[in-house]
Amino acid sequence: MLYSIIVSAGLENVAREELSERFGNTGHLKNLERKPQRLIFQYTGNPRELLSLRTAEHLFLILKQMPKMTRSRSSLAALSGSLTHFNFKEMSECCRQVGINIRKRTLFHVTSRLSGKRNFRRIDLQRVVEQALLKRGWHLNSGRSALDVWAEVHGNDGYISVRLSGNDMAQRPYKQAHIPASLKPTVAYSMVRLSRPHPTDVFLDAMCGAGTILLERALMGRYDYLIGGDVSMDALNATVANFGRKHRPRQFFQWDARKLPMQQDSVDKIVCNLPFGETIGNLPQLTNLYRYTLREFARVLKPRGRMVLLTSQRTTLDDELERLHFLDVRQRLTVDVRGKKAWIYLIRFA
Ligand SMILES: C[S@@+](CC[C@H](N)C(=O)[O-])C[C@H]1O[C@@H](n2cnc3c(N)ncnc32)[C@H](O)[C@@H]1O
Incomplete structure (x- = not known):
């Protein structure tokens, strides 16, 4: 057939x-x-x-x-x-x-x-x-x-x-609590796949929103530890609600991703849906967010780690990546996120 x-x-x-x-x-x-x-x-x-x-x-x-x-x-x-x-x-x-x-x-x-x-x-x-x-x-x-x-x-x-599928094929039962910019689970799953999941992964989404990426990682097989964080308490509450009692060990933090309370070289995979323009305010604020978040990601990522980032602000991310020449974009996919053009970057150390 x-x-x-x-x-x-x-x-x-x-x-x-x-x-x-x-x-x-x-x-x-x-x-x-x-x-x-x-x-x-x-x-x-x-x-x-x-x-x-x-x-x-x-x-x-x-x-x-x-x-x-x-x-x-x-x-x-x-x-x-x-x-x-x-x-x-x-x-x-x-x-x-x-x-x-x-x-x-x-x-x-x-x-x-x-x-x-x-x-x-x-x-x-x-x-x-x-x-x-x-x-x-x-x-x-x-x-x-x-x-x-x-x-x-x-x-x-x-x-x-x-x-043959119902309207719910791309939906996930775990997704009970939502936040406005929440990611489609199919895209979150694809980003996790690009990070090449491994059973020993310490896995971080530092702007986790409702936790879609973390949950897709949790469902994809064994890991060592899941870490999620967000500046918004509403978003974190949504993550906690969507996780329920399942998928341990994991820990969630309210934090500013520009200053992560984590040690250098402590994470194997970072997968993150970066905030887009409208949600974060003006361009200088977005540039500042991307600049300092990227530096923190590079600091906490282990030397052989992988970073998978999604943005619709390609120029801003490209400009900031250019400043960090020790980071290397290995792959960039053009994707459609709710009718808007966006890009998934796979980044490793050069
Ligand atoms: C595009 S949303 C992520 C959505 C998430 N992937 C999901 O599926 O629900 C971006 C998130 O970044 C968070 N955020 C914005 N600025 C932040 C910062 N400085 N530190 C940490 N989180 C931040 C927002 O609160 C929002 O939840």
């Missing part, structure tokens, strides 16, 4: 790594293909297992894939025409395995997405797919039990898929 997962823009390679690492040696995963914001792959195992992927926003079963979509309306007709043949039994079985039961009277609705210049509109795409499924005897219905069929055209590719 052919599946796809949707991931945040810029995190496709991290998602590919997760998928390969978790399912690559099961013998069930084949032909993994990377596209913008999605991975497409064949998988012969139980799709329920794919729902545990931590980089994925949605999981789909692809009913039809058309590799040569053009601008013209004729390619639209070809895409919907392809729906005359697909293996309904396989689809039903796959849906059943993730808890979606398809009755004899198949209810469905269509979600359509379109990018690039076309001689047809998104609604045209939606309508032709609806018509093709009505012709198969399916019934249009907007209720919760209806199958969510997605019709998409991006670049040269057209896809007709069934969504």
Whole structure:
């Protein structure tokens, strides 16, 4: 069966790594293909297992894939025409395995997405797919039990898929308390992955907000110690609430990250979502925050440690990094954080 997962823009390679690492040696995963914001792959195992992927926003079963979509309306007709043949039994079985039961009277609705210049509109795409499924005897219905069929055209590719994940695939049960600038767990997970977690890690998020990064690290496997801090007591209370009694040893501090009460060379990994402009005030204040925080990070990080930082203030971070020539940016990913361009930096000592 052919599946796809949707991931945040810029995190496709991290998602590919997760998928390969978790399912690559099961013998069930084949032909993994990377596209913008999605991975497409064949998988012969139980799709329920794919729902545990931590980089994925949605999981789909692809009913039809058309590799040569053009601008013209004729390619639209070809895409919907392809729906005359697909293996309904396989689809039903796959849906059943993730808890979606398809009755004899198949209810469905269509979600359509379109990018690039076309001689047809998104609604045209939606309508032709609806018509093709009505012709198969399916019934249009907007209720919760209806199958969510997605019709998409991006670049040269057209896809007709069934969504297997609920709206909560990218959400996490631990996230009960929130703060305004809280990070998406899928992005937090990806940042933690880039830090190359190790069982002996002393792991620090010095501006931890609601604790998303720390919790993703805690859930990723063994560690030696988790340390979180924030200048805001509200944020720390949210972290404490989200942790509950689980995940020890850990310690949280109210502090100013520009002056960490920690010893030199005491931390293996620092992963941190730096405050963005609007939340911190004006540019000089932000520059000051980045300057002194970076110095503190460099002081407490062990010589072979890793720092993974997220910011949407690229110029400010670049300027400050340039002053610290003993730090080396090993990787920089452009990502989308709530519709805004941001960058994840992987930094080590030069
Ligand atoms: C972008 S938010 C982090 C969100 C967090 N990753 C999450 O998912 O909830 C930035 C955090 O930095 C904190 N902060 C701002 N200035 C700080 C400082 N000087 N020292 C420590 N924390 C600071 C803010 O209170 C805020 O919680």
